């Protein structure tokens with residue numbers, strides 16, 4: 001089964017940042033995994049694994065929150081190891097650096113739009129975390145606050161209101177508003193099937209509601225039945241895109257076919 005990084009990555013043609021990820025997401029040869037790269041990750045991984053063994057389903061130790069600066073490397077790792085698991089050294093390392101730089105330097109959004117990266121973190125609690133930095137500071141798609149009690153990033157998701165993958169409105173081709181878009185959903189291999197994906201999607205919905213959105217949408221590779229099942233279980237429904245419709249699609253390999261899925265967020269309003 002092929003997995004495809006969608007959304008920001010897929011949207012803008014992927015060159016050096018998260019909104020420009022490689023256009024061919026097919027798996028390529030792998031030669032090192034995330035453990036190779038940082039001592040910090042290695043120690044974090046042990047701790048996280050122990051927690052998960054103690055709590056086989058999602059435990060209270062899994063916190064889903066907005067990504068902060070200190071998570072950025074692990075976010076890049078999670079993305080690369082999930083969507084490009086077969087990349088081998090040095091490509092996998094370069095890819096991680098590319099994602100990291102993109103996240104820190106890129107991630108700009110059009111005026112009036114929002115975008116945030118969520119992380120599912122194991123082995124921490126926000127309640128006893130001491131933060132440095134300012135509430136208002138944003139660096140790339142990251143919250144500028146910094147904490148030493150960071151936990152271990154097991155899953156990621158991006159949600160935005162950029163509407164790059166929805167048809168534009170009217171003769172002026174304005175961006176559609178009020179519909180959030182989910183992309184780049186990934187859970188590290190060894191933490192899958194523990195409800196983390198569901199938690200990330202649920203948090204994205206909460207974020208979308210807080211932004212005033214009435215619906216939330218995503219594109220999923222038709223050949224990704226696991227992810228499709230996840231979204232269906234969360235109330236997303238496949239939307240038939242009329243043949244020939246000028247409906248923008250994530251820019252990945254041309255042979256990938258997408259299922260456009262959408263969920264209304266507790267509102268009767270039509271879109």
Ligand SMILES: CC(=O)SCCNC(=O)CCNC(=O)[C@H](O)C(C)(C)COP(=O)(O)OP(=O)(O)OC[C@H]1O[C@@H](n2cnc3c(N)ncnc32)[C@H](O)[C@@H]1OP(=O)(O)O
Pocket residue numbers: 003004005006082083182183184185186187188191192193194195196197198199218219220221224225226227229230231233
């Ligand atoms: C919009 C996008 O970004 S689409 C891209 C999706 N991302 C990827 O394909 C990257 C690689 N895959 C992954 O990272 C993960 O497998 C994800 C994100 C798809 C799922 O994350 P998980 O944390 O494993 O999902 P979670 O445990 O919450 O699963 C919820 C339900 O989804 C379904 N599901 C999830 N994964 C699978 C699978 N591999 N096979 C079948 N069903 C699955 C099941 O119904 C599952 O419930 P169950 O475990 O009680 O049967």
